[in-house]
Amino acid sequence: MDNILHVVNGDSTAKILKESNIQGDILVWHEMLCEGPLDKEVGSDTFWMNRYNFFKNEFNVERLEYFDKTIKKIVQLEDLEGVNEVVLWFEYDLFCQINLLATCSYLLKNYRKDVTYSLVCVGYEKGKDKLQTLSDYTSEEYPKLLENKIKITKANLEFTDKCWEVYVKNNKEELQNYKFKNPKFWYLPKAIEQHLKRFPLENGLNEIQNKILQIIQANSFSEKEIVRELLLWQNAETVYGFGDLQYFNYLKKLSDYYQVKDEIYSLNKLGKSKI
Incomplete structure (x- = not known):
């Protein structure tokens, strides 16, 4: 029997996924890497210290709470022994796309040839007026989303790793000129365009x-x-x-x-x- 690990973008997705009775364990990526200081090496001591200090200073999150809710969960991706497939569940927006880049970079760092990597990323759907989030689908619809998953290769992970590096540098000119287009990560260019609007305008505000x-x-x-x-x-x-x-x-x-x-x-x- 396949041992599947689902990495999901939040608690609401985890809840629906559990209700769907889809096989596998669930890991919630409790981070918001579109905000605050970063480090290229996801999972490094510097990375975690930057993130802990950010959550402590900005949201008064204590070290133990951050460890239990975030670090303790995410470091499980360093040891995929016995896991046959990792399925990433993310959405089209900037918040999710940056977390997705970091997740892929981390998976590349701990890459295993015997593991299959897949992506479920929602947004545009024919017949819908607005972009869809994972919360817009019912548990009965999740198996169909999983059926349409995209296979992620090592080359794809290497692409996201480079994109993550460019994002972490946060140089406006480099962000504008870098080619973020990739058919496996269809929503990434639009997310980066949105991020660029967080740079200051002429009045000094974004x-x-x-x-x-x-x-x-x-x-x-x-x-x-x-x-x-x-x-x-x-x-x-x-x-x-x-x-x-x-x-x-x-x-x-x-x-x-x-x-x-x-x-x-x-x-x-x-x-x-x-x-």
Whole structure:
């Protein structure tokens, strides 16, 4: 009997996968590598220290919690003894695509000839008005997704490893010029295009920061209402794929540009000068 390891993009996917009764163990990739300091060598001491410090400083996540939820799970990919196939379950957005690059880079570092590597990556679907996430499918539909999986070769892993290296460098010119196109990773170029919009514009702020100031200027919103509006904008016009915690953090870091009275945000003089 095949021993399959499913590496999934989050808890919601893991839940649906369990309900589908698809054979195999499930490993949840609990990271958000589209944010914070990185290191080319996924799984190295420097990599983990960078990530721990980021989560501690930005989200007050303690070392033990990060170890239990993230490191303890991910390092299982270093030893695939007895595993016949690794299936990666990810989505089209920037959040998932960067995690996917890191996962593939890590798998290459620990590559085994006796393991088959496969990818289930959702997004465009004929007849659907919007891009699909893994949460848009029912447990009854997951076997069909698995049936349409894409085989990932060592050469494919080497491609993602180079893409990961370019992303970690985060040089705008190199990101613009590098050829991220690959038929196995169809959504990657669009995700990188989205990432490039996080570089500062002429006013010193990036697309997300400018959008936050625009929302504050146009409305009388509380913190939660601003983040709700950001999520609506994200889903309609971007492929960031961020969670609400990331947007709460973006808003907090823009405190020099607004004031809050009775929980309602408004731009100050500096904020208005950026619009």
